[in-house]
């Protein structure tokens with residue numbers, strides 16, 4: 076206890092330091108990060124999550140489980156250390172505090188402790204291989220550069236972020252309704268996209284082949300810039316998953332947001348890109364003719380993008396075109412401009428590493444906070460707490476709540492990272508616990524219990540039959 | 542498996558005999574040593590033919606015909622009654638041959654499974670049902686009430702595949718989606734809360750999954766037996782045959798650079814121009830240009846470079862320099878550090894599915910004609926050869942297209958054909974070496 080107090084005191088001094096009270100200059104550095112890991116990073120929650128209930132007293136717990144999980148750290152000087160493993164939360168926490176990694180990646184659970192993989196390699200029998208891994212998705216805004224005009228590369232703004240919102244909605248609904256998964260964590264990647272962790276036991280035990288099947292289920296893009304093919308939706312009707320995604324998400328976002336947000340039809344260069352997707356010269360020249368003529372004359376207050384889109388739909392969906400199968404073009408255009416673009420390889424293989432939630436992105440200083448898929452429309456990447464902002468809040472809170480220090484020290488016994496509840500991280504951590512961690516652990520307990528009972532039952536039956 | 546809504550009940554008297562074995566247990570037969578090897582070689586010809594066909598991207602219907610032709614050509618036996626025995630014996634011999642490493646097991650598992658799939662599909666529906674019951678699948682057909690509740694969605698799926706609507710007496714099975722990955726991947730089933738609704742005509746997937754998982758487990762067990770007892774017991778008799786058999790068809794392993802030793806960083810641009818196959822040239826150029834490659838590309842190029850003999854320190858320096866501007870080197874470090882990955886073969890590269898922003902894959906397969914033309918022109922392929930190459934591409938003979946390119950660029954024949962990017966590299970270096978008297 077006294078040691079903790081002493082440490083707290085020291086950390087506070089670093090924050091207060093010689094600077095003006097409370098003002099924490101923007102930026103990202105090892106000193107800030109050290110305080111973050113010391114006071115804010117939810118070590119215990121992360122560790123509880125990755126233990127999946129195997130840290131209890133239940134006789135069916137797999138005590139070695141969490142210790143076979145790979146962590147890897149990227150240190151300040153770009154040194155990369157793989158195959159870290161921890162048997163307890165304090166081991167993990169101490170290592171993180173000591174090494175102060177700029178990035179923490181989480182890998183699979185292996186057949187044996189990854190830190191001791193070499194020792195096992197000699198014994199021959201225990202092959203070192205991944206045995207469990209969350210099903211993960213990585214969606215990156217840089218993959219949308221051909222359909223957004225507001226930013227390029229790693230930049231995002233509120234005009235293009237809806238593309239990520241769409242991805243969350245489409246994937247999340249399918250994971251739950253189609254695949255029957257329940258324990259899904261979405262997180263901001265800290266800069267240019269979102270990560271998804273599907274944590275159901277069933278998901279963690281998928282084979283690579285099954286992972287690839289799920290990734291392919293989500294795939295509508297055939298080819299890439301080398302093959303100049305984009306979305307192709309063959310068949311008389313859309314598969315129910317695509318049909319639902321279209322009517323419930325894509326269409327609304329395209330017509331209600333992106334069309335005017337991104338000015339998709341406002342200039343010749345942009346509308347030509349869309350006309351390119353219509354394989355019928357008579358249709359495209361008709362539309363082109365109309366759009367070139369009324370470039371100036373459009374006096375109506377209506378958004379030109381929307382006016383033109385309505386015209387395009389009208390032409391393509393008229394009876395004459397329906398017969399020629401051009402109707403699907405409207406959908407193909409909408410899919411091309413909105414449908415989620417997944418990094419397929421990340422999802423297909425168990426041994427991919429993914430950045431842990433609650434890390435801080437070194438370039439933006441923003442925390443990789445969880446995103447609530449039910450309220451993902453409200454998520455704003457530009458207001459996600461930054462490291463310096465959090466430290467400032469911590470600093471203020473620390474002064475204000477000095478009187479209650481005793482209480483925090485009491486809490487320290489359980490969660491030694493006091494302080495977060497005084498910062499804007501509070502909401503994120505509370506959400507992580509109540510919407511993700513608690514339901515997850517509850518179902519893990521049930522799973523452990525029921526597998527134990529079946530085993531008991533089996534051994535009972537065996538004895539009877541003797 | 543229980544078929545609830547079927548009106549006919551098969552009585553035990555009219556047992557349908559299928560000649561398709563499930564290879565559940567090893568044959569209790571005496572095998573002559575010559576047969577041991579001959580049968581195995583015959584089966585290998587079939588499997589090799591299948592894996593070639595798959596790597597050329599043949600369609601399922603073509604594959605089915607190919608498989609049946611291969612069987613007819615290789616698996617006949619002078620005594621018709623012996624054919625089943627030959628089938629079983631050869632399968633079990635090859636299990637021994639291909640159980641010994643992960644790479645061998647993978648190849649055998651996927652090729653045997655493919656063969657089984659085509660054979661199953663060409664059986665009569667009675668025979669199929671009989672085979673299914675041998676597997677004892679634990680699935681029930683969906684009830685009428687449930688069928689009604691999802692009928693509309695099932696119809697949507699059928700029509701999305703260009704099929705007619707399911708009739709009222711259509712039989713569907715409800716199975717965990719994990720058991721029909723191929724149907725899920727192609728969106729050929731309706732999924733609801735983790736269950737796939739599998740039509741009777743799609744049951745082949747279920748059976749194949751069973752076959753595959755059984756064989757996969759069996760291979761691990763065989764491997765254990767091989768290392769613990771068989772290898773020593775059969776040291777003088779079977780073991781040499783088994784070892785010779787495995788190398789007779791799976792090409793060499795290119796994970797360790799052999800022939801040309803190490804290559805250093807300063808030579809790499811030059812060597813990329815002279816000796817990289819198009820797939821690697823493209824990745825290499827993209828990397829130089831964009832200082833970024835996505836995972837699939839990093840793996841394909843990285844493992845190739847490793848096989849080519851780029852020294853580890855050089856390799857890391859190379860990637861770090863390339864990535865510094867965009868990604869940071871750590872991501873590659875961790876991938877490159879995997880020692881257990883071997884460079885990808887053409888077959889693997891051709892069957893990959895590059896997505897948006899990806900540059901991996903085989904240009905002959907994955908480029909549009911226009912882009913391929915431009916790329917070939919940059920390699921210095923003349924317009925006449927170009928037409929030959931494109932002709933091969935149109936017929937989906939991607940490796941032959943690559944072989945023609947190789948021959949045109951090097952001005953010398955490549956009799957073995959291109960099967961592996963690292964083979965392309967080695968053959969190219971050999972030719973250049975003999976021309977210059979030294980490695981370029």
Ligand code: SF4
Pocket residue numbers: 818819820821886887890891902903904905939940943959960961962965
């Ligand atoms: S055939 Fe093989 S070596 Fe040639 S480009 Fe394709 S993958 Fe590369």
Ligand SMILES: [Zn+2]
Pocket residue numbers: 223225226230231232233234235236
């Ligand atoms: Zn933007």
